[in-house]
Amino acid sequence: MTQCVECGADLSLHDDLEAGEIVDCTTCGAELEVIDTEPPVLERAPELEEDWGE
Amino acid sequence: MSVHIGILYSRIRRDEKLLLTELRERGHEVTKIDVRKETFDISEASETFADLDLVVDRCLATSRSLYATKFCDAYGVPVVNSNETADICADKVKNSLALEAAGVPTPATKVAFTKESALEAIESFGYPCVLKPVVGSWGRLMAKVDSRSAAEAILEHKATLGHYEHKVFYVQEFVDKPGRDIRVLAVDGEPIAAMARSSEHWLTNAAKGAETAAFDLDEEALDLVQKASDAVGGGLLGVDLMEAGDSYTVHEVNHTVEFKALDDAVDVDVPGAVVDWLEAQADAGTDDHELEVTA
The missing domain is CATH 3.30.1490.20 (ATP-grasp fold, A domain)
Structure with missing residues (x-):
């Protein structure tokens, strides 16, 4: 079981996890970036930058 | 025919995930290129860029998008959207100038x-x-x-x-639009699908929580989408229009367009249509390369 790096809660991750994807911790609400998928490694996601968008 | 596609990214949004799934299901080779981990040498491309038929720029950060696509040009790797298109769309001043110069109604x-x-x-x-x-x-x-x-x-x-x-x-x-604007996803000016984004707030971006619904484009809108796309150099684009009286005004064109909200709002298989177009771009790039080798 992967744990939230912010609050330590157990995370339920979906099967088609993709490196670079963001998942939300349902316990504390932290945005976590998927760094690796096998096994899942998560880090706190970068803060929003001003030039992000479409 | 299977192609090898590189995806420039720094975050995999649902849009990129839809693309990745569609590309892989069709049997294409996909190389994810996290631009945060790359170094770009001015004289030669890294191994990452070897053997790619096409690069798709899905950078979340505009600054990275502009430089990464410029390097793709320097490396001779076909990239969508082009650096020229990105350069215009990334900047609202250049965007407005291009639309005005092309005779596209714009605020x-x-x-x-x-x-x-x-x-x-x-x-x-x-x-x-x-x-x-x-x-x-x-x-x-x-x-x-x-x-x-x-x-x-x-x-x-x-x-x-x-x-x-x-x-x-x-x-x-300030354009007094009727509580909504229109987002058109188009490839070289040909619409894949369109949606209206409605909100009681004056901002009607989907990212701001606007409600979305499929929208049928009339002849005038179709013509404006084509012109707006041409004005910025074409590619996979999000053209934003507002209804102004009995006509339209185009306020901007987006070059790393998000389409998850559109995919939810319409019956069209949006990622499928995008990948159809990417396949055609990759094939065209491969054909060009073969011609150069033959010559």
Whole structure:
């Protein structure tokens, strides 16, 4: 079981996890970036930058 | 025919995930290129870029998108969208100039470099009018200016607290749209699908929580989408229109367009249609390369 790096809660991750994807911790609400998928490694996601968008 | 596609990214949004799934299900080889981990050498491409038929720029950060696509050009790797298109679409001033030059109806816009001249521009439009950052997305830092005192405060904040780009004041007439605008996803001007984005707020970006619904484009809108796409150099684009009276005005064209909200709103298989177009681009690039080798 992967744990939230912010609050330590157990995370339920979906099967088609993709490196670079963001998942939300349902316990504390932290945005976590998927760094690796096998096994899942998560880090706190970068803060929003001003030039992000479409 | 299977192709090898590189995806430039720094974050995999649902849009990128839809693309990745579609590409892989069709048997294409996909190389994810996290631009945060890359170094770009001016004289030669890294191994990452070897054997790619096409690179798709899905960078979340505009600055990275502009440089990464420039390097793809230097490495001779076909990239969509092109650096030229990205350069125009990334900047609202260039975007507006391109639309105006192409004769595409676009909101009246003035640019000023000082608070004083910006205030003159604002007063020339009257109230309300709109102040936008020249680089930015998702409706962030947009200001509907309702009075001179609000204008003075916003301009001072931008000049004092902002990045230097905030001292390029982009002032636009306020278009009294009917509570919605229209997003068209198009490939080289050919629409894949369109949706209306509705909100009681003056900003109707999907990222701001606007409600979305499929929208049928009439002949005039189809023509404007084609012209707007051509004006910025074509590619996979999000063309934004507002209904203005019995006509339309095009306020911007987006070059790393998100389409998850559109995919949810319409019956069209949006990622499927995007990948159809990417396959055609990759095939065209491969054909060009073969011709060069033969010659």
